[in-house]
Amino acid sequence: MLIFQISINSLLFFIGFIGVITNYKSILITLMGLELMLLSSSLNFIFFSIYLNDMYGQIFSIFILTLAACEAAIGLAVLIVSFKNLGRIKIDSEEEKR
Amino acid sequence: MNNPVHSVLFLILNFCLASLIILIYEVEFLGLLFVMVYVGAVAVLFLFVVMMLNIKDEIKGKLTFLKIYIIILSLLIIFISIYTFFNENFVSNYNVLNTFKPLKYLTNTEIIGQILYNNYYFAFLIGGFILLVALVGSIVLTIHFKDSEELDKSYAQLSRTTLTLSKIKN
Numbered sequence: 001m002l003i004f005q006i007s008i009n010s011l012l013f014f015i016g017f018i019g020v021i022t023n024y025k026s027i028l029i030t031l032m033g034l035e036l037m038l039l040s041s042s043l044n045f046i047f048f049s050i051y052l053n054d055m056y057g058q059i060f061s062i063f064i065l066t067l068a069a070c071e072a073a074i075g076l077a078v079l080i081v082s083f084k085n086l087g088r089i090k091i092d093s094e095e096e097k098r
Numbered sequence: 099m100n101n102p103v104h105s106v107l108f109l110i111l112n113f114c115l116a117s118l119i120i121l122i123y124e125v126e127f128l129g130l131l132f133v134m135v136y137v138g139a140v141a142v143l144f145l146f147v148v149m150m151l152n153i154k155d156e157i158k159g160k161l162t163f164l165k166i167y168i169i170i171l172s173l174l175i176i177f178i179s180i181y182t183f184f185n186e187n188f189v190s191n192y193n194v195l196n197t198f199k200p201l202k203y204l205t206n207t208e209i210i211g212q213i214l215y216n217n218y219y220f221a222f223l224i225g226g227f228i229l230l231v232a233l234v235g236s237i238v239l240t241i242h243f244k245d246s247e248e249l250d251k252s253y254a255q256l257s258r259t260t261l262t263l264s265k266i267k268n
Contacts, residue, residue: 012112026102028102028144028147028148028151029105031144032105032106032109032144035109035136035140036109036112039112039113039116039136043116043119046120046123046125046128047123050123050125055209055210055213056213058125058206059210059213059218059221061128062131062210062225063221063225065131065132065135066225067228068136068140069135069139069140069229069232070228070229070231070232071232072140072144073143073232073233073236074232074235074236074239076143076144076236077235077236077240078239079147079151080150080151080239080240081239081240083151
């Protein structure tokens with residue numbers, strides 16, 4: 001049963017990972033993939049805490065949650081500022097290749 | 099990716115489903131916390147940025163696979179939920195009708211409160227500090243004064259006392 005849960009979490013993790021890698025459109029999609037990866041790791045902690053009857057996994061997932069929120073806020077702030085300066089958020093564009 | 103709003107909406111769906119998985123295992127505090135923090139704060143933030151930045155692709159094509167996928171997924175969810183709800187072979191302790199049992203044991207919220215505030219209070223305080231740093235950092239990054247006249251106006255407004263006000267009146 002635990003193997004089933006771990007495999008689902010790893011599938012979600014790799015979906016987010018592939019979303020981060022194969023992304024040529026915008027940095028916003030990269031941030032979304034990062035959020036998916038953090039969600040899968042906190043779910044993993046919770047499943048282990050249920051299996052081992054230990055409370056620390058759930059408490060640590062609370063902290064992972066706060067860290068994910070802070071990271072999303074700061075990443076989006078950086079994105080907004082760079083969009084103001086650059087005028088675009090496409091990753092590969094012709095002007096960068098010059 | 100033609101429409102980033104679709105991506106954000108599916109991210110919200112992911113968070114809601116993850117919270118549902120957690121709620122099934124009777125970890126109700128974390129399930130509701132996930133919905134509140136992830137959907138209520140992070141996904142809303144993403145939506146605001148997507149709305150502000152107005153990202154558009156030049157190539158516009160109608161994705162009909164998306165509509166078909168949404169229709170099939172919603173029909174599957176509705177059919178499976180109705181079927182398992184009314185079938186007597188799917189018996190579980192986690193059914194909705196069993197939530198009116200009297201509580202004879204500690205709830206998940208109480209257990210987390212017992213452990214987080216007694217054994218791991220330092221980590222809790224550091225988490226609050228990290229939130230403060232993130233708040234200050236995002237404000238510092240995105241604030242910008244147009245001219246220096248705004249700063250002078252705020253200084254003049256703050257340094258006004260009752261004596262100067264009475265002088266102006268007279």
